[in-house]
Amino acid sequence: MGRFFSSTKKSVSEESREDLPCMAEGLASHSHAIQVCEIVAVHKTKDDDSKETRKIFYISRTRQHQWRCDDVTFHSANQGLCEQWIQVINEQLSLLTNRPKSLLVYINPYGGKRRGRRIYEQKVAPLFRRACILADVIVTERANHARDHLKTEANLDKYDGVVCVGGDGMFSEILHGLITRTQTDNKVDHNQPDAELVPCSLHIGIIPAGSTDCICFATVGTNDPVTSALHIIVGDSQPMDVCSVHHNDSFLRYSVSLLGYGFYGDILTDSEKKRWLGPARYDLSGVKTFLSHNYYEGRISFLPAKNNNGDPRDKLQCLSGCRICQHKPSSTDTQWEMSEEKEKSDKDGMGGWSVITGKFIAINAASMSCACPRSPQGLSPSAHLADGTTDLILVRKCSRLNFLRHLLRHTNKEDQFDHSFVEVHRVRKFRFQPRQHELVSLEDLSQSPKKTGFSPICSAQTTCNHSTSHSSWTCDGEILPNVAIQVSVQCQLIRLFARGIEEQQQKCVLEDPCTLSAPEQSTYQSVD
Numbered sequence: 291m292g293r294f295f296s297s298t299k300k301s302v303s304e305e306s307r308e309d310l311p312c313m314a315e316g317l318a319s320h321s322h323a324i325q326v327c328e329i330v331a332v333h334k335t336k337d338d339d340s341k342e343t344r345k346i347f348y349i350s351r352t353r354q355h356q357w358r359c360d361d362v363t364f365h366s367a368n369q370g371l372c373e374q375w376i377q378v379i380n381e382q383l384s385l386l387t388n389r390p391k392s393l394l395v396y397i398n399p400y401g402g403k404r405r406g407r408r409i410y411e412q413k414v415a416p417l418f419r420r421a422c423i424l425a426d427v428i429v430t431e432r433a434n435h436a437r438d439h440l441k442t443e444a445n446l447d448k449y450d451g452v453v454c455v456g457g458d459g460m461f462s463e464i465l466h467g468l469i470t471r472t473q474t475d476n477k478v479d480h481n482q483p484d485a486e487l488v489p490c491s492l493h494i495g496i497i498p499a500g501s502t503d504c505i506c507f508a509t510v511g512t513n514d515p516v517t518s519a520l521h522i523i524v525g526d527s528q529p530m531d532v533c534s535v536h537h538n539d540s541f542l543r544y545s546v547s548l549l550g551y552g553f554y555g556d557i558l559t560d561s562e563k564k565r566w567l568g569p570a571r572y573d574l575s576g577v578k579t580f581l582s583h584n585y586y587e588g589r590i591s592f593l594p595a596k597n598n599n600g601d602p603r604d605k606l607q608c609l610s611g612c613r614i615c616q617h618k619p620s621s622t623d624t625q626w627e628m629s630e631e632k633e634k635s636d637k638d639g640m641g642g643w644s645v646i647t648g649k650f651i652a653i654n655a656a657s658m659s660c661a662c663p664r665s666p667q668g669l670s671p672s673a674h675l676a677d678g679t680t681d682l683i684l685v686r687k688c689s690r691l692n693f694l695r696h697l698l699r700h701t702n703k704e705d706q707f708d709h710s711f712v713e714v715h716r717v718r719k720f721r722f723q724p725r726q727h728e729l730v731s732l733e734d735l736s737q738s739p740k741k742t743g744f745s746p747i748c749s750a751q752t753t754c755n756h757s758t759s760h761s762s763w764t765c766d767g768e769i770l771p772n773v774a775i776q777v778s779v780q781c782q783l784i785r786l787f788a789r790g791i792e793e794q795q796q797k798c799v800l801e802d803p804c805t806l807s808a809p810e811q812s813t814y815q816s817v818d
């Protein structure tokens with residue numbers, strides 16, 4: 291994309307102003323070049339002397355992946371030249387066909403600190419208006435309102451994208467609504483675990499207003515409503531994997547972030563009772579679950595990813611334009627792999643599947659890094675957003691102190707997989723089967739797989755039945771009704787209005803000449 295403006299570094303005085311046919315207001319020593327794709331809009335405005343001027347709104351980068359909408363003002367003695375500039379900019383903007391013109395927005399007014407509505411009205415809607423985007427807004431009135439509306443009612447032909455104002459749970463509603471609608475429209479039965487799902491055509495934008503917001507954080511690099519709104523406005527596109535979760539060949543749910551059994555499942559179950567606490571509920575339930583120090587027995591079977599998918603410990607972070615994610619397997623690849631898998635399974639009965647049985651404190655499947663403010667590198671720092679795999683992290687039974695060491699490593703740059711009791715595998719599919727416990731007698735209780743600190747599962751007078759020795763799965767923050775599950779990663783099933791984490795903050799100050807033909811004689815400087 292061409293850069294629009296070249297610039298002079300010299301500061302221009304009042305006297306010299308008249309010599310310059312077209313320039314910006316408030317001339318400073320800083321000079322900017324703006325990429326056309328990062329211009330938000332051009333608007334007519336009045337300056338202090340009620341003279342008509344033009345403002346160009348554009349994206350500027352601040353710290354830690356945050357974007358802001360800045361503006362510069364054109365002043366010119368030569369109105370014609372000014373108009374020419376504006377016309378060229380608008381022509382260039384009209385060529386950017388990936389930008390959304392019409393959006394369907396769902397707001398969860400109860401997510402996070404209950405600020406969703408205010409965040410949208412004060413920070414996002416004014417930017418959409420500035421970018422001339424039409425938005426139909428629905429403030430949800432109950433859980434699953436957005437999901438059900440998308441599934442059946444919404445006229446999706448009218449829109450270029452769907453925007454979710456809320457947390458990961460609200461995102462999950464939008465995800466389920468859109469995927470289900472797409473499969474229904476295409477007559478795909480998602481109850482079949484091997485069904486080839488049809489990718490959704492509408493992009494999803496996330497305005498973070500929840501408790502964790504890890505899907506936003508891991509795809510944008512920050513939880514900031516203005517930054518997310520700007521990614522939506524410029525029509526960024528980030529493909530993303532979706533795990534489909536089945537129980538006994540019937541569909542349960544989709545997941546894009548964390549599928550967690552044991553530690554995170556228990557935190558989520560406990561935290562649901564404390565919703566009134568807002569985001570702090572996770573910390574309280576986290577401490578409680580940590581002190582309980584439970585472990586669970588079960589069998590994990592998984593189909594490892596291919597070698598070219600890298601390794602969870604290779605420290606190759608998934609960044610904007612990630613090479614690993616660009617290699618999307620075609621459907622012929624997948625068919626070939628399936629026949630190869632079948633052939634192998636005929637030979638050894640396992641088809642390349644590995645099986646691990648044991649006692650686990652946590653079983654986590656991270657389809658993306660799951661980076662969030664609590665853990666800026668995430669549960670699996672090298673997981674990829676769109677490579678068709680999920681990172682399966684198994685934390686075996688260990689001492690409280692060792693588990694704490696492992697947890698603490700999520701908050702710094704140390705390798706959380708570098709423990710004897712932790713293993714991690716990059717997989718395309720996995721299954722979990724909990725150990726079915728027989729009714730156990732009181733003598734067996736000392737050997738019970740579920741030891742408790744805070745809330746004993748078995749009171750001294752009773753026997754322990756198998757249901758108490760199971761945890762639950764949390765699926766992007768929602769609790770699954772079943773424990774035995776089959777999971778399969780669907781490569782790049784959805785697209786977000788995001789671009790992944792940008793490697794470096796791009797510099798705004800560029801000295802090279804403009805590559806786009808601009809009207810002659812123009813000098814431009816930006817307002818700071």
Ligand SMILES: CCCCCCCCCCCCC/C=C/[C@@H](O)[C@H](COP(=O)(O)O)NC(=O)CCCCCCCCCCCCCCC
Pocket residue numbers: 457458459460500501502503504547548554557558572573576577580660662664665668669694697698700701764765766767768
């Ligand atoms: C000692 C400190 C240890 C900090 C360890 C932090 C690990 C955090 C990893 C978080 C992964 C999050 C994955 C995302 C999940 C979300 O989809 C999902 C839903 O989000 P929503 O509410 O926006 O709808 N959110 C969650 O599942 C929340 C998970 C929160 C986990 C908090 C863990 C706190 C652990 C505290 C341990 C304390 C030990 C204290 C010892 C005295």
Ligand SMILES: Nc1ncnc2c1ncn2[C@@H]1O[C@H](COP(=O)(O)OP(=O)(O)O)[C@@H](O)[C@H]1O
Pocket residue numbers: 397398399400401402403429430431432433434435455456457458459460461463499500501502503569767
């Ligand atoms: N109007 C509503 N009333 C009650 N619950 C809702 C409403 N809209 C959405 N929800 C549900 O609220 C839950 C949490 O939403 P989310 O936006 O993820 O917030 P948080 O991050 O705080 O969990 C989700 O399960 C979602 O289905």
Ligand SMILES: [Ca+2]
Pocket residue numbers: 531657658673674675676677678679680
């Ligand atoms: Ca992935």
